[in-house]
Amino acid sequence: MQGKIIKGIAGFYYVYTKELGLLECKAKGIFRKDKRKPLVGDNVCVELISREDRTGNITEIQQRDNALIRPAVANVDQALVIFAAARPKPNFNLLDRFLLTMEYQQVHTVICFNKIDMVSREEIDDMADIYDACGYPVILTSARDNRGVEEMLALLKKKTTVVAGPSGVGKSSLVNLIQGDTKMETRAVSEKIQRGRHTTRHSQMIPIDSDTFILDTPGFSSLNVPDMEEVELQTFFPEFAKYEPVCRFQGCLHLKEPDCGVKQALEEGKISAGRYENYRQIMEEIRGRKKY
Numbered sequence: 001m002q003g004k005i006i007k008g009i010a011g012f013y014y015v016y017t018k019e020l021g022l023l024e025c026k027a028k029g030i031f032r033k034d035k036r037k038p039l040v041g042d043n044v045c046v047e048l049i050s051r052e053d054r055t056g057n058i059t060e061i062q063q064r065d066n067a068l069i070r071p072a073v074a075n076v077d078q079a080l081v082i083f084a085a086a087r088p089k090p091n092f093n094l095l096d097r098f099l100l101t102m103e104y105q106q107v108h109t110v111i112c113f114n115k116i117d118m119v120s121r122e123e124i125d126d127m128a129d130i131y132d133a134c135g136y137p138v139i140l141t142s143a144r145d146n147r148g149v150e151e152m153l154a155l156l157k158k159k160t161t162v163v164a165g166p167s168g169v170g171k172s173s174l175v176n177l178i179q180g181d182t183k184m185e186t187r188a189v190s191e192k193i194q195r196g197r198h199t200t201r202h203s204q205m206i207p208i209d210s211d212t213f214i215l216d217t218p219g220f221s222s223l224n225v226p227d228m229e230e231v232e233l234q235t236f237f238p239e240f241a242k243y244e245p246v247c248r249f250q251g252c253l254h255l256k257e258p259d260c261g262v263k264q265a266l267e268e269g270k271i272s273a274g275r276y277e278n279y280r281q282i283m284e285e286i287r288g289r290k291k292y
């Protein structure tokens with residue numbers, strides 16, 4: 001039988017199958033054979049253990065389109081990163097780290113600022129403009145007032161999207177709003193395996209319609225930058241690319257080099273000072289790591 005892992009908790013995998021619905025599975029065989037760990041989003045083969053108890057064993061993981069390290073999910077088309085415009089106040093350093101991590105993993109990212117009911121139009125526009133200028137699609141939502149939800153749905157249509165962001169920004173609230181017709185079904189599922197928890201502890205795949213899926217994931221509060229060379233870092237800041245050809249030196253890191261196109265763009269306000277500062281800080285981290 002074929003199925004898709006929609007949730008994993010403490011060694012159990014919840015596999016959705018067309019034939020029998022949700023099955024509670026273990027993955028003993030796979031661990032033994034080649035030490036591969038199944039991920040939420042994996043397409044798997046399942047061997048039925050008990051039809052009555054709806055239990056099974058995962059015997060095979062099908063080839064993945066991709067697998068993310070953090071959040072640990074497989075087969076996603078894109079990421080939707082949600083930050084709150086306020087409460088909690090957006091941590092742009094964390095957002096820039098997330099964007100970098102996704103660029104590194106070659107996953108297209110949509111940015112969402114939620115809770116726009118809590119801040120002024122000017123504040124929202126400032127945030128949106130920074131990331132818009134980097135080429136990221138930005139959507140503005142309020143789960144409380146049901147704003148921006150249609151726009152979000154349009155970006156998710158026919159794709160599998162991993163939803164990520166810090167804790168308390170409204171990820172689950174937005175996911176609930178876009179569930180529509182499948183909401184009841186998902187509720188029933190989550191009641192069975194979630195025991196009424198409010199804070200998301202485990203990644204979970206939720207069907208929106210037959211070809212649209214989202215993965216709700218637990219909030220994160222820090223992100224380590226992946227291992228890379230110093231010169232690589234700039235390639236994950238898409239807005240630098242336009243100005244780099246102006247730099248006098250090949251392999252310019254845009255730090256203290258003279259005649260630097262990126263620094264010039266920064267001075268002219270064409271590159272966000274905050275983004276540049278985060279670039280500089282992450283560069284320090286990469287350099288610090290090398291010493292050991």
Ligand SMILES: Nc1nc2c(ncn2[C@@H]2O[C@H](COP(=O)(O)OP(=O)(O)OP(=O)(O)O)[C@@H](O)[C@H]2O)c(=O)[nH]1
Pocket residue numbers: 114115116117118141142143144145165166167168169170171172173174198199200201217218219220
């Ligand atoms: N004012 C306002 N409050 C919101 C909005 N969206 C969510 N909230 C509230 O923010 C709190 C956190 O919402 P959740 O949806 O649980 O946040 P989460 O991102 O899923 O949090 P974790 O599961 O812990 O990662 C709840 O009390 C929500 O009611 C919004 O647009 N405006």
Ligand SMILES: [Mg+2]
Pocket residue numbers: 171172173198199200217
């Ligand atoms: Mg949540």
Ligand SMILES: [Zn+2]
Pocket residue numbers: 244247248252253254255257259260261262263
């Ligand atoms: Zn430069």
